[in-house]
Amino acid sequence: MSRSNDPYVAAGSGNPPVIVVTGMAFEARIARGEGVEVVYAARADLLERALSAAVARGCSGIVSFGTAGGLAPDLQPGALIVADAVAGPFGLIPTDAGWADRLAAALSEGPLASRLQRGPVAAVAAPLMSADEKRALHRSTGALAVDMESHLAGAMAAARGLPFAVCRAIVDPAWRTLPSAATAGLRDDGSTALAPILRELLRQPSQIGALIQVALDARAARLSLVQARQALGAARALNMGVA
Numbered sequence: 001m002s003r004s005n006d007p008y009v010a011a012g013s014g015n016p017p018v019i020v021v022t023g024m025a026f027e028a029r030i031a032r033g034e035g036v037e038v039v040y041a042a043r044a045d046l047l048e049r050a051l052s053a054a055v056a057r058g059c060s061g062i063v064s065f066g067t068a069g070g071l072a073p074d075l076q077p078g079a080l081i082v083a084d085a086v087a088g089p090f091g092l093i094p095t096d097a098g099w100a101d102r103l104a105a106a107l108s109e110g111p112l113a114s115r116l117q118r119g120p121v122a123a124v125a126a127p128l129m130s131a132d133e134k135r136a137l138h139r140s141t142g143a144l145a146v147d148m149e150s151h152l153a154g155a156m157a158a159a160r161g162l163p164f165a166v167c168r169a170i171v172d173p174a175w176r177t178l179p180s181a182a183t184a185g186l187r188d189d190g191s192t193a194l195a196p197i198l199r200e201l202l203r204q205p206s207q208i209g210a211l212i213q214v215a216l217d218a219r220a221a222r223l224s225l226v227q228a229r230q231a232l233g234a235a236r237a238l239n240m241g242v243a
Helices: 025-031 044-057 097-107 110-115 131-141 150-160 194-203 205-234
Strands: 018-022 036-040 061-070 080-088 091-094 116-123 145-147 164-172
Touching: 018 025, 018 044, 018 150, 025 036, 025 061, 025 205, 036 044, 044 150, 061 080, 061 150, 061 205, 080 097, 080 150, 091 150, 097 116, 097 164, 097 205, 110 116, 110 205, 116 131, 116 150, 145 164, 150 164, 164 205, 194 205
Parallel strands: 018 036, 018 061, 061 164, 080 116, 116 145
Antiparallel strands: 061 145, 080 091, 080 164
């Protein structure tokens, strides 16, 4: 599916929701909350279609939220990025500076403060699997991290004159080359199927160790996303960031 089953808009607020854009179903579950409508899909055309429909219903801003691959070599799994721009297929798309400041302020309290970084992110149409690919993209763009949704979210925001922001957690660090099993089970709608992963491991059992490391990295990223969403909700930084 490509949008939340139960998008919640604050009753009686009179304000349209903020749209949160991500690629994976688990990220969408984390992102849901008051005043937020979530759209997600792993396949770009499905995501664009869902995002266009959500914007047509009305919104006050667009946030790209979820995990990202690390490009800067010093970023550990679980590091948080609040972006000031997205470099991708549509050129350089700036984020709303005031909104980014509010997101960063909400994440600068407590345990998240040491994990927070600010700077540009990159966006690509296909996953970067190897450390060499990540190194090359970091050199060419200076981006801290890379994902597959931020350029779509940013382009839609720019086209509609909407505020745009990015909050992402590092899942695979820059030095990590991902095993093919890591993406084997990803469905077009952003959910994950177990059978293709098992088939890939049966085909090449030597990937098991690398896949376990991917799972540990993903756990750190997921924890950061959950804590970030709680902090943003407590500070009403998502809703108030589009005043």
